[in-house]
Amino acid sequence: MFDNLSDRLALTFKKLKGHGKLSESNISEALREVRLALLEADVNYKVAKQFIAKIKDRAVGQEVMKSLTPAQQVIKIVRDELCELMGGEAEPLNLGGKAPHLFMMVGLQGSGKTTTSGKLALMLKRQGRNPYLVPADTQRPAAIEQLKKLGAQIQVPVFDSDPAQDPVDICIQSLAGASRAGCDVIILDTAGRLHVDLELMAQLERIHSRLHPQEVLLVADAMTGQDAVNVAQAFHEQLGLTGVVLTKVEGDARGGAALSIRAVSQVPIKLVGVGEKLDALEPFHPDRLAGRILGMGDVLTLVEKAGEAFEAEKAEAMAKKMATDGFTLEDFKEQLQQIKKMGSLEGLLSMLPGAGKLKGLKDMQPDEKELKRTEAIIDSMTPAERDNHQIINASRRKRIARGSGTSVSEVNRLLKNFTQARKMMKGMAKMGGKKKQLARLMGAMR
Incomplete structure (x- = not known):
């Protein structure tokens, strides 16, 4: 996802290393290149501007100018600020308190919400949890059947929803089903739309107000770039998101959504979908992604x-x-x-x-x-x-x-x-x- 950004940054830092000593002018020149690289990667322009200002404040200080390896110090500062931009530390899922834990999956149509619900169930199952899938999307044809098939594939129980039912009733009735099945995590796969609208938000707010889920996770498509940031803001204002699951990061998306969502919406990215297979869901680690962007790898x-x-x-x-x-x-x-x-x-x-x-x-x-x-x-x-x-x-x-x-x-x-x-x-x-x-x-x- 970050190939182009990584290449641009690598070239910029290579030029920087060519200088025995760094001055404010050649640091400024390098940071202009970094800013262009971020904008090309579809990072929000305000986020890119603030990011560069922070790096410059640190890079022109005594800590860098007096260093024996000033260029490497600048790279370290960029890495630290990239990590901070994406949240600093990994944000785990909220599994504390009394079971059952309710996870409400929200998002637009086509973002991969139903598949991500299945992936999340498999991930929790491998962690020793007993997940329960609830198909509450009565809008999209075959959404209920899709989740039932995914549940059978990963051997996780699925609530027997009916498309004629009200989504709120489905979610409420699923609590008894989860209890009978001995499950401790309930994953609600809610309806989506092609865009944010009042009808969708009203339905989601009713589910939220009746069940008070511990996690409200927005499933956002990384391929949509800045639109993913705008969608995150809209859902957060209405529902109070607790986290984002970024999907399709293995594709050729430019990466701007991953770098901008936390800074713009203040909602942490908790999980990333890294492939089509059901086991291709991973916790999001800002420090590790920052290392990969700068060519430092991700050994952990x-x-x-x-x-x-x-x-x-x-x-x-x-x-x-x-x-x-x-x-x-x-x-x-x-x-x-x-x-x-x-x-x-x-x-x-x-x-x-x-x-x-x-x-x-x-x-x-x-x-x-x-x-x-x-x-x-x-x-x-x-x-x-x-x-x-x-x-x-x-x-x-x-x-x-x-x-x-x-x-x-x-x-x-x-x-x-x-x-x-x-x-x-x-x-x-x-x-x-x-x-x-x-x-x-x-x-x-x-």
Whole structure:
């Protein structure tokens, strides 16, 4: 989402580093470039102006001018102010107090509200909660059926709504249903419109006044740019929003909404949708996003994703296999499946510090289909072949290629890459101390 902004900022800071010492004039010149980059990213112009003024006040002070690395100090100030602009710290969902906890999802039509309700239910379920989905959108055709299908997919109970019912009655009656199901979080998927209107707001206000939800979450589409900020303001004035869920941030949106919503509406972004899959919903961390915008990576999120995908005991057992000749094609396939759980390869690469500066990496689109082909080839092998790849002769390779819908050359390439990777991992796994830890990480990434 922030590719263009990141590129512009990187170029600006590169020019800044070319100066041995910084003066007020070259800092001002650099900040003009930063301001243009923000405006191009669709950041609210008032927010951009205030942001630059804050940076300038700090950057022309003694703290920077007397520093041995003034350009790096300016970059640090920009990072700090970016983080502050987006809220400073992550805002967790309000799950305190007596259950059940009511979460009211609001937003315009097409923002992804119903899908986000399903994603939120899955996220809460994985955190040990018992969510309950309530289809209260009687306006959009098939909205109720859509939520029921999502509930079945993630194995979360859904209230049996009827399109003929009043949305307020649906929400009130769902409380008894949630109690019977033993659920502690109720997610109300309310109706949306193509734009903010009095009828919509009146309905939402009635639901809000009768149920007093703990969280009123606006689902806003990041692709709409400044419109998302305006929508947030309108909903906040009427309902008193407690948070925003920004969707479609994995697309080619310029990012202005993420940088402006908190500053303009004073409503924190609590969650971000980072993909179409139901597990593609993450807590919003301003400090981590600021680091990614400035090319510093997001190692913490990468580590968390790895922690979710790789079980400690299995990782330890796999490390032992790598130290011997015990690592098989079946193990290799399992590692690929674990990597896929962490999300897209392109997304993972973007979290590595300095990844944007590496030549060719920015334009490299990792081939997700290649992983599927690799799995198909391994699936076409017999258990004995997966256990001992050395028995795979020419005739076996032809059979495997036919069974997987690939070519013999692709089978050969997989076996060659697997053999080379196994040798490398075996050598690294025998190293001690920190190198041993690196071997385990490399094994997981391979």
